[in-house]
Amino acid sequence: MIEIQEDREKGRQSPFSTPLLHIDDLSVTFDTYEGKLRALENIDLKLGNGESLGIIGESGSGKTTLATAIMGLIADNAVLGGSISFDGNVIIDSEHFGKAYQKLKRRERKILSEKLISIRWKDISMVFQGSMNAFNPAYTIEKQIAEVFKIHTNLSDEEIEERSLRVIEAAGLNRSALKAYPHELSGGMKQRAVIAMALALSPKLVIADEPTTGLDVITQAKIISELKSLRGKSINSMIVISHDVGVVSQLADRVVVLYSGRIMEVGPTWDVYKRSLNPYTRALLSSYPSIDSTRSHIDGIPGALPDPLSERAGCYFAPRCKYADTICYNSIPELEEIIPGRFSRCHFAKKFLDGEIVEETKPHASEKKINAMATDVLKTDELTEYFSLRTKTYGQLYGKEETTRIVRAVDHINMDIKKGEIFGVVGESGSGKTTLGRVILKLLDATSGKVLFYATENNDNPDSGNLSEIDVTASHQRSDQIKLFRKETQLIFQDPYDSIDPKQTVFSIVEEPIIAHRITNDPIKITEMVNRVLEIVRLNPPESYSERYPHELSGGERQRVAAARALVLRPEFLVADEPISMLDVSLRAGFMNLLLELRNQFGITVMFITHDLASARYLCDRIMVMYLGVSVESGDSEQVMRNPLHPYTKALIKAVPKPNPNWDPSKIEIKGEIGNAIDVPKGCRFYRRCPYAREICETSSPPRKEPETGHWYFCHFTQDELNSYRSFGKFDNQE
Amino acid sequence: MTGDTSGENNDEIRRAVAHARWKYIKPPLLALFLLVFLPLSSVVFYGFIPYLTYMPDVIFIAAIVVIFFGAWFDFGASAYLKDLKDFYHRTPSDADMVYIQKQQLILTGLYILIGLLYISVSVLLYIILIHVF
Incomplete structure (x- = not known):
């Protein structure tokens, strides 16, 4: 690994000889009403010419503060210590920035502002976090990129137009993107446009703050590939900030680990990853x-x-x-x-x-094998959910031709989830995962098909074997069967910041299902139930959490409150819709382990919806891969991950950035983006993006193939046929 | 057999729009019908004069309500735009917005006409009151 790193270092200057950027003993303390908030402490860093530096750490570790300090965007209530030099000149120091800025004379401020304008974007540019919102929605991309040239150069309008075109093409976008408004571009295209804007003036240093956060796994891989290819061409030196170690490993030569404003470790990326x-x-x-x-x-x-x-x-x-x-x-x-x-x-x-301290490897917590003969908890039969605006009065009034078409959000899904199983549903955004979860829970009425739920009749003795079948789709919302179904099924939402009421205490949030289902009116019993479930989700001691409000809790604790609310009635079936995607890295593992414990302890069945394949592998017993409303592959999670059968699953797995020098995002066998579920191909849904596609795929629906017991996929081709296509190299990876 | 179907589609869209408009204007028309004919039962007990004394005012006030409702109500446009974004992953173009606003204007115009119909009925009742009784 280290040899590879050394190879990559060749031809680049050492950061210690003539650093492009030198952060010298930088400290940032914010003066707040609550007291002094130390964001950065004694940061010493050097970035060489042509080098790429990665910064990793949890949320709140000071990564973004460091990036904004380099750009001179530090807030006025900050007290700075130390300095930042760029190309041998001090650009940020304690006498001109933060609180000291307020004491500057008007003329000094003007000089400072002019100095910063001459550095920003020309010498140092930044790809901001959440760049989906970085563009002004009222202007075209061209106008916004041209603005950079207008402010920093004396180019004529024709030259600006030509340069804009050049940078947008260099970022891998079509020239038509220039005339588009931000809302007309997909997430990945917008991200590329932001990168194009950052590279417009060929700056010496680009700071990319979470450049791929919020993007789908395939788009993320493409952006990484783009940034990698731009290194050495448009990008000279780069600072990559991310909480995703996989992304940093692919883009950085050296990595800095930040914790609570202090540098914990610095070293060549692969070396740090291999032996931290x-x-x-x-x-x-x-x-x-x-x-x-x-x-x-x-x-x-x-x-x-x-x-x-x-x-x-x-x-x-x-x-x-x-x-x-x-x-x-x-x-x-x-x-x-x-x-x-x-x-x-x-x-x-x-x-x-x-090597005196060695990490011990623990066995996996989910080694509980699910019996193939175990009873089903939930079954779907040709479950379908179509949306059409034409069914609504306002849709008839305002809809033109295209709204007469149907959105096939979920299309003929057959699945069965066994008791005590964690069943993963994976796929890109727009593949219909969330809609499937909602239809299963009858939050949306199915267009056709069946959802059958098997509730245990005797809750005190779940092993008694007496099951009552509830036809969820056929039952009326107010029927006794649906009341029982509602009690036995619960949902954990993606965003713990939005899914719990900020005006209610933890106790009132968790007791709500008990009151709604009229389990008991006895306040002592309710308190007992709430305290017990808070203990189960590890909010200990429960008394100290009961009277707190959501804003007094961390993201992980909030998600635990959401889990407690879902578990207070001890449901049989839980739908967890991307429950960890909004959580910080360190909290994700804790929440996944909690789900595993709940399954092992109480036998709860979980449908885990996610786009993160690694967490699906860690947590799930079986996985179903969805694409544009249909299931394309399903099987044991280890089988699916080790031996993916469908071309889409293969591409998804390859697109996950790995801390591995051999990972090459440009080799992902997929074209374009997921598109919408309106103009779905007549044959295979994946046809337009599949590198193996043939004529038959366009016209006829793929048959189900099951080469391994319990592991099936929908494709016209066997694995041997797919492998032979691969060996002939008939791929076209271009979008 | 694969001839141009745009004409058929246009007819279908036209029919759908007419149907939707009818759905939106049906409630105030129904309300007018009820306002005029339901209190007629009171005639049995109190005679025509009290009915003709009060109803023109009531219907006139209702006319103002209907006109203002037509002016302020968005006729489902925001719900439509939300659905368009959620289900079709599409943001409306300028042409779409013009079309939506045109439909809203037509419906507002229809509500104003219905309001005028209310006023006409109230004036008619008033004329009956002063000329007949």
């Missing part, structure tokens, strides 16, 4: 379920980041560190160079290097 010398880096890297390796238990990082407002002593990570000793709580470790080029802030860094 800091417990925080180890904990962070092991918080990610890997799509490559076998399923081993992941711990996550216990606890939360220390309060940046409070006084702290010793190593900031000590309260969460499993190797912490007395020394860690009393003395601040220095950032030391353990081996050439490798820095770590840990008292035990040398022990990590010498």
Whole structure:
């Protein structure tokens, strides 16, 4: 691994000879009403010419503050220490920025502003976090890119037009994108346009703050591929900020690990990933379920980041560190160079290097095998959900020709979920996963098909074997059967910030299902039930959480409250709709482990909807892959991940960025974007994007093939045929 | 057999629009019918004069309500745009917006006409009151 890194370093200047960017002992403290908030402490970094630096860490570790400090975008209530030099000149210092800015004379401010304008975008540009919203919706892309040239250059209108065209094409977009408004572009195209704008003036340094967050896995892989190909051409040096270690591993030569405003570790990317010398880096890297390796238990990082407002002593990570000793709580470790080029802030860094501290591998928590003969909890039979605006009066009034067409959100889905199983539904955004979950829970009425739910008649003895079948689709909303179904099924939503009422306390949120289903009116019993479920979801002690409001909880705790609300009635079946996608890296593992424990302890059946294949592999017993409303492959999760059969599944798995030098995003065998479920092809839904597609795929629906027991896929071709097409190299990866 | 179907589609769209408009204007027309004919039962007990005294005012006030309702109601346009975004993943173009606003204007015009119909009925009742009784 290290040799590869050294190869990549060849031809690039060492950051220590003539650094392009030198951050010298930078500290940023914000003066707030609550006190002094220390965002960054004594950051020392050098970025060489032509080098790419990755910054990783949890939310709140100071990554974005560091990037905005480099751009001179620091808030007026900040107190700065140290300085930032760019190309040998000090651009940011404590005398001109933050609070000191307010004391500057008008003339000094003007000079400073002119100096920054001459640096920003020309020398240092930035791809901002959430760049989906970076464009002004009222102007075309061309106008917004041209603005960069108008402000920073003296080019004529014709030259600006030509340069805009050149940068947009360099970013992998068609020239027609220039005339488009932001809303007319897809997420991936918008991201490319933002990158094009950042590269417009060929800056020496590009700061990419979470460049792929919020994008689908395939679009993400394409953006990574684009950025990789631009390195050495349009991009000279780069700082990549991300919470996704896979993304950073692909784009950075060196990586900096930040924790609570302090640098914990610095070193060549692959070396840090392979043998990290800091417990925080180890904990962070092991918080990610890997799509490559076998399923081993992941711990996550216990606890939360220390309060940046409070006084702290010793190593900031000590309260969460499993190797912490007395020394860690009393003395601040220095950032030391353990081996050439490798820095770590840990008292035990040398022990990590010498292999004296070894991580123990724990068995996977979900090794509970699901019996193939186990009873079904839920079954769908040709379940279909079509939407048409024409069925509504306003649709008839305003709809033109295209709205007469039907959206095939879910199309003839057959599946059965066994008792005690975690069943994963994976696919890109727009593949119909959430709609399927909602139709199953009767939050939407199915257009056709059946949902059958098998409820245990005797809840006190679930193993008694007496099941009552509820035909969910045929039953009336107010029928007793649906009342029972509502009690036995629950949903955990994607966003814990929106799905729980901010005006209610934790207690009132969790007690709501008890009241709604009239389980009991006795306040003592209700309190007992609420406290018990809060303990189950590890909100201990429950009394200290009961009276809190959602804003007093972290994201992970909020999601646990949502889980507690869903579990208080001890349902048989739970639909978890992307429950971890909004959570921070360190909290994801904790929530996934909680779901596994709940399944093991109470036998709850879970339908886990996600676009993250690694978490699906970690958590699920079986997986169904959806594409444009249809299921394309299903099987045991390990079978699907190790031996994907459908071309779409193969592409999805290949698109997940891996901390592996051999991963090449340009080799993803898929074209274009998912599109909509209106103009679906007559034959195979994946036809337009499939590199193996033949004439038959366009006209006839693919048959189901089951080469392994319980592992099937819908395709016209056998695996041998697909492999032979591959060997002939009949791919066209261009969009 | 694969001839041009745009004409058929246009007819279909036209029919659908007419049907939707009828659905939107049906409630105020029904309300007018009820306003005029339901209180007629009171005639049995109180005679025609009290009916003709009060009803022109009531119907006139209802006319103002109908006109203002037609002016302020969006006739499902925001719900349509939301559905368009959610189900069809499409943002309306300028031409779509013009079409939507045109339909809204037509319906507002229809509501104003219905309001005028209310006023006509109230004036008619008033004329009956002063000329017949």
